[in-house]
Amino acid sequence: MIENSKLITYAKNHGTPLYVYDGDLIIQKYKGLYELIDYPKLKVLYAMKANYNVGILKLLKKHNAYLDTVSPAEVFLALKLGYENEKILFTSNNITDEEMHEVQATGVLFNIGALSSLEKYGKYYPGSNVCIRFNPDVYAGENKYVQTAGALTKFGILMSDVDKVIDIAKNYNLKIIGLHEHTGSGIGTTEQVFESMNNLLSLAAKEKFPDLQFIDFGGGLKVNYTPLARVIDWKYFGKKVGELFREFCKDYGKELYMYFEPGKYIVAESGYLIIEVNTLKNNRGRLIAGTNSGFNHLIRPLLYGSYHHIENLTNPNGVKKVYDVCGNICESGDCFAEQRELPEIREGDLLTIKTAGAYCYSMGSLYNLRSMPTEILVFDDKEIVVTQKISNQKLAEQIIKSSNFESI
Numbered sequence: 269m270i271e272n273s274k275l276i277t278y279a280k281n282h283g284t285p286l287y288v289y290d291g292d293l294i295i296q297k298y299k300g301l302y303e304l305i306d307y308p309k310l311k312v313l314y315a316m317k318a319n320y321n322v323g324i325l326k327l328l329k330k331h332n333a334y335l336d337t338v339s340p341a342e343v344f345l346a347l348k349l350g351y352e353n354e355k356i357l358f359t360s361n362n363i364t365d366e367e368m369h370e371v372q373a374t375g376v377l378f379n380i381g382a383l384s385s386l387e388k389y390g391k392y393y394p395g396s397n398v399c400i401r402f403n404p405d406v407y408a409g410e411n412k413y414v415q416t417a418g419a420l421t422k423f424g425i426l427m428s429d430v431d432k433v434i435d436i437a438k439n440y441n442l443k444i445i446g447l448h449e450h451t452g453s454g455i456g457t458t459e460q461v462f463e464s465m466n467n468l469l470s471l472a473a474k475e476k477f478p479d480l481q482f483i484d485f486g487g488g489l490k491v492n493y494t495p496l497a498r499v500i501d502w503k504y505f506g507k508k509v510g511e512l513f514r515e516f517c518k519d520y521g522k523e524l525y526m527y528f529e530p531g532k533y534i535v536a537e538s539g540y541l542i543i544e545v546n547t548l549k550n551n552r553g554r555l556i557a558g559t560n561s562g563f564n565h566l567i568r569p570l571l572y573g574s575y576h577h578i579e580n581l582t583n584p585n586g587v588k589k590v591y592d593v594c595g596n597i598c599e600s601g602d603c604f605a606e607q608r609e610l611p612e613i614r615e616g617d618l619l620t621i622k623t624a625g626a627y628c629y630s631m632g633s634l635y636n637l638r639s640m641p642t643e644i645l646v647f648d649d650k651e652i653v654v655t656q657k658i659s660n661q662k663l664a665e666q667i668i669k670s671s672n673f674e675s676i
């Protein structure tokens with residue numbers, strides 16, 4: 269964990285709002301999974317949609333990371349940063365034919381989650397290797413928007429359609445080298461992981477899929493956003509998934525690779541958003557702390573009702589009071605926390621929003637035409653500005669430059 273005094277220094281050096289990422293922790297979490305999971309032929313694919321910061325991606329590359337990508341631009345960004353195509357998996361979702369061609373040209377392996385996409389892929393590229401994404405029929409995930417399995421989801425091919433998958437693959441001579449599932453984000457209990465693993469493995473018989481090289485159990489490994497959350501017994505998890513997979517491989521007759529694709533687990537706890545309070549209000553007793561950031565920088569509380577821990581960096585010993593901590597965006601839902609007890613907040617105080625490394629900056633926008641914060645990456649006692657906030661003037665100029673309106 270980065271100490272609060274350091275966060276204050278970073279804020280002084282770089283201004284606010286400011287994202288700070290703890291690169292040492294990211295590497296520790298990434299490598300830690302290899303120690304945790306008791307199976308030697310393991311590949312951990314970082315799901316880069318959680319945070320595509322190029323500093324983080326480069327740092328992970330130095331440590332031989334693999335990537336899970338979900339869009340053509342993610343694939344191109346990874347390749348441009350020097351990731352080899354065989355270290356990247358492309359999990360396509362409702363892509364156009366054009367996008368399919370674009371990604372196929374890179375040589376990256378496709379993970380296909382719809383019968384119609386598989387048919388198209390086979391027609392265009394007969395004889396290719398593919399990975400198939402099945403819907404493991406387990407509902408899990410901390411919020412309905414991030415539950416990516418079960419009958420109501422758009423993701424994956426139904427397990428009952430397994431024979432259709434095999435027919436299509438035969439027709440086009442596709443070699444199915446991987447099977448995949450991703451159950452959801454922030455899965456609450458390890459039992460749900462085991463259940464979806466077992467469901468997928470029950471499909472993966474040698475007679476049906478003779479060419480398998482790996483099975484990918486997706487992401488969704490849980491991160492605690494509050495100190496009160498149920499702690500997952502990761503040791504037990506690592507031992508159990510190893511056991512399950514070993515047993516499967518014995519039946520299959522070959523030691524396959526096991527993949528996991530965590531995003532949140534790798535980066536969430538590494539991130540801090542530091543913001544400054546500029547306006548205090550007392551609305552008939554309801555205290556509102558207005559800050560220089562907003563849901564355009566960190567949307568999880570508004571979108572998912574997520575809890576993010578907040579600390580008052582510059583008045584940690586103040587008398588506790590209850591606040592709504594809000595942003596500067598013109599919508600009433602623009603709050604990071606409602607009715608949160610915090611040490612007294614004064615105008616000018618710096619707050620830090622914690623566990624802000626995953627799905628925070630990467631879900632950001634320019635809404636209200638407010639630019640995204642500066643991001644710094646801290647590792648090996650280095651402090652590197654990876655992206656720089658652009659000024660209000662520059663942002664306006666950029667909009668003009670990237671538009672064509674002269675003839676209007």
Ligand SMILES: *Cc1c(COP(=O)(O)O)cnc(C)c1O
Nearest residue numbers: 315450453487488529530531532
């Ligand atoms: C989002 C996603 C992940 C990562 O999910 P986390 O909850 O961040 O671990 C992994 N695989 C796929 C296919 C995804 O879409």
